[in-house]
Amino acid sequence: MIDGEWMDEPCFIIGGGPSLIGFDFERLRGYGRIIAINRAYEFIPFADIHFFMDRSYYKRIQGEAAWQAFQGRKIYLNKSSPGILDKIILLHPLGRTGLSKSIAAGIYHGNNSGAAAIGLAYALGANPIYLLGYDCKRIPEHSYFHSGYGKRISDFVLARWVKYFNAMAPLLQANGTQVINLNPDSAIRCFPFSTMDTIEDARGQA
Numbered sequence: 757m758i759d760g761e762w763m764d765e766p767c768f769i770i771g772g773g774p775s776l777i778g779f780d781f782e783r784l785r786g787y788g789r790i791i792a793i794n795r796a797y798e799f800i801p802f803a804d805i806h807f808f809m810d811r812s813y814y815k816r817i818q819g820e821a822a823w824q825a826f827q828g829r830k831i832y833l834n835k836s837s838p839g840i841l842d843k844i845i846l847l848h849p850l851g852r853t854g855l856s857k858s859i860a861a862g863i864y865h866g867n868n869s870g871a872a873a874i875g876l877a878y879a880l881g882a883n884p885i886y887l888l889g890y891d892c893k894r895i896p897e898h899s900y901f902h903s904g905y906g907k908r909i910s911d912f913v914l915a916r917w918v919k920y921f922n923a924m925a926p927l928l929q930a931n932g933t934q935v936i937n938l939n940p941d942s943a944i945r946c947f948p949f950s951t952m953d954t955i956e957d958a959r960g961q962a
Contacts (some may be wrong), residue, residue, distance in 0.1 A: 757829070757845065757859050760881035762789050767882030769797040769873045770803070773891025775939045776901035782950060787959070789882055793869050795902045796889065798822045807876060809849070809869045816840075833865060833872050847876070853923045855931060866920030874924065874935065884934040886955070892918050892943040912941065923949035924944045 762775055766788030770776070772795060781800045784790055790803040794813060797806035808814060817823045823830075830844045848862030849872070856863050857933060859879050865872035870890055877885045889901060891916045925946035928935050940949040 759854055759857055759859055759879060762877070763881035764883050765789055765881070766884055766886065767791065767877045767880075768886045769793065769870070769877060769890075769892070770800060771870050771873075771887065771889035772796055772901060773889040773939065773942070774894065775891050775941065776889040779888070779901070783956070787887075787955075788878075789877075791873050791877060797826060797828075799825060799902070803828050805829045805831055805876070807831045807833075807869060807873045809865060809872055816943060831876065832844050833863065833869070843934050852920060853927075855924075855927045857946070864924075866917070866924060868917045868920065870917065871920050871924055874928070878928065878931070878933055883932070884936055886941070886950075887935065887937045887942075887944075887947065888952070890921075890937055890942055890944055892921075893941075918943055 763783055767790070768784055768788060769791045771793050784800065785802060790800060791805045791807050792800045792803040794808050797803055806826055809832065832846050833849050834845050834846045845857065849865045850856055850862040851864050852867050853877055854864040855875060863872060863875035863879055865875065876887060894909070921944045925935070935947045936950050937944055937947040938950055938952055940951065
């Protein structure tokens with residue numbers, strides 16, 4: 757990967773929030789770059805990047821058919837030295853709050869893969885960055901739009917993640933990167949909101 761490789765290209769980052777239950781991911785084809793976080797990649801085999809930062813998750817998926825078939829880049833934010841491992845690009849975590857334009861140096865992670873994926877898109881130069889499934893809230897019986905984890909996430913953890921997004925937002929704004937949350941009902945309130953319908957309408961009128 758090269759710093760600024762996606763300079764001024766739109767990028768959609770797909771989280772795991774339950775707001776994506778029933779979403780048609782084919783709507784994203786041809787709109788820009790795509791980073792699929794964790795199990796989201798199974799629903800978007802055409803994504804540019806499958807991003808993750810959980811060692812136990814990696815151990816679970818590395819033998820699965822969808823993992824073997826995925827043709828995009830597999831990027832693992834890992835405490836080991838940056839490099840390549842079994843066709844996986846390893847990135848170094850720099851800390852919880854900040855921004856880095858150097859992929860080789862590493863990226864900041866906000867203690868969750870959603871924030872880290874924004875940091876990766878920033879280092880790649882993407883702008884604007886659209887967030888899908890960035891809910892940081894549960895609905896009855898659902899923490900995620902998929903069933904890939906087998907456990908519910910706690911309200912405490914969700915609230916802690918929101919704090920890191922709040923710290924990240926002014927840094928992105930100060931550096932001229934527009935981040936738009938496509939779930940107006942999200943608990944993450946620090947980015948401006950829109951919807952996929954609005955983006956599609958604007959594209960149709962262009």
